[in-house]
Amino acid sequence: MRAAAERGADSVSVAAREDALTALASLVREDLEACNRLIVARMQSPVELIPKIGAYIIAAGGKRLRPLLTIAAARLCGYRGLRHVKLAACVEFIHTATLLHDDVVDESAVRRGLASANAVFGNKASVLVGDFLFSRSFELMVEDGSLAVLGILSRASATIAEGEVLQLMTQNDLATTEERYLEVIHGKTAALFAAAARLGAVAADRPREEEEALERFGLKLGLAFQLADDLLDYAADPKRLGKAVGDDFREGKVTLPVLLAYARGDEEERAFWRRTIEELDQRDGDLDTAIALMRRHGAFAETARRAQALAEEAKAELALFPERPEKRALLAVAEFAADRTR
Incomplete structure (x- = not known):
């Protein structure tokens, strides 16, 4: 009976955690819809393949977490204008461009449960449309007119690109240190989370102290998300993960998780x-062996613990902000980031 109760409680908690992003999106629905309309409009081009690939990427879904951070951070800072919508679109264009490029580099066939853009349209088109989206982002920055935003x-x-190159350098190298691994995930994931959150304070013209607090919040949130993703690549349901389990292994x-299991083996x-x-x-059964070794040496539990610690640190960064619905929603998102590992 107790086990059944625990399973029931766990299923409720999972649903509650997944609702955190939905709740945040609902809270800022009008701004997010305006951002989505702007993204669609700026993806247009007389070169018909560009909007075609753009429409395909949009149809693939995604949580829009990074632009949500910009919008929610601006609202948390009391901003009620429209500037943050353009900045949120900038962030999403950069993110989507990096996804297009990453899938080419990783030779990925699946993205969010669907065939990746490079699998459908080819590597060359994906790389070039990624370049187009980067350009659109910088057009929006110029329209905003702020050197702070540009900076x-x-x-x-630049940090994202450095992180991806560093990941290439560490790939297949078990001499990689944990410090170097953290540099990789800081660059490839957390840097854009940090920038997205900081832009909310910039849009609201808030003091530097608030800018930096939101930047730290985004950074720690991004690190927690990536740690969770790296764990879930081995331990998740493929349908929920949106890609095949074990892609990182292959x-x-x-x-x-690999570094911990290797060091403790x-x-x-x-x-x-x-x-x-x-x-x-790699041979048949090797992925199952890898997962068993990670479990044996506590690699999953330790990765989850570190993700949860970073999420708690992220939440603490919001202490200086007043109690608002946006603050509660961002705190819930931080909990969701780490709780995905449970």
């Missing part, structure tokens, strides 16, 4: 990791 998003774009990506286990990750000599 924040140009730095974030590509030889060195993520925290005996020599026979380390030989397994060197064969499968460094040499990419």
Whole structure:
């Protein structure tokens, strides 16, 4: 009976956690809809393949979390104008461009449960449309006219590129340190979360202290999200994950669960990791073995613990802001980021 009760409570908590993003989107629905309309409008081009790929990406869905951060942060700061809508669109264009490029680099066939754009339209088209979206983002920044905005998003774009290159350098390399791994996820994921949140305070013309608090909130939130994603690549339901479980393993990506299992394993286990990750000599059953080793050595539990600690740190960064619905929604999103690992 107790086990059944725990399962029931867990199913309720999972539903509640998944509602965090829905609740945030509902809270800022009008601004988010305006952002989506702007994204669609700015994806238009006389080159018909560009809006075609753009429409395909939009149809694939996505949580719009990064633009939601910009919109919610601006509202948290008391802003009630329209400037933040353009800034949120800038953020989403940068994010979508990086997804297009990443799928080409990773040779991904699936994105959010559907065939990836590169699988449907080819690598060349995906790369070039990604470039187009980057350009659209910078057009919107110029229209905003703020050097502060240009500085924040140009730095974030450079950091994202550095993170992706660093990930290439660490791929298949079990000598990668945890510090280097954190540099990778800071660049490829957390930097844009940080920029997106900070832009909300910039749009509202708030003091630097609030800008920096929101930037730290976004950074820690992004790190927690990526840690959770790296765990879920081995431990999730493929339908909920939106891609095949074990993609990181098949590509030889060195993520925290791999590093922990490798460091805690005996020599026979380390030989397994060197064969499968460094040499990419993978055989039937190797993914199941990898997952079993991670569970045996507590790699999943430790990754989840660190994600949850970062989420708590992120929540603490909002302490200086007044109690508003947007603050409660952002706190719930931070909990959702880490609770996906449970």
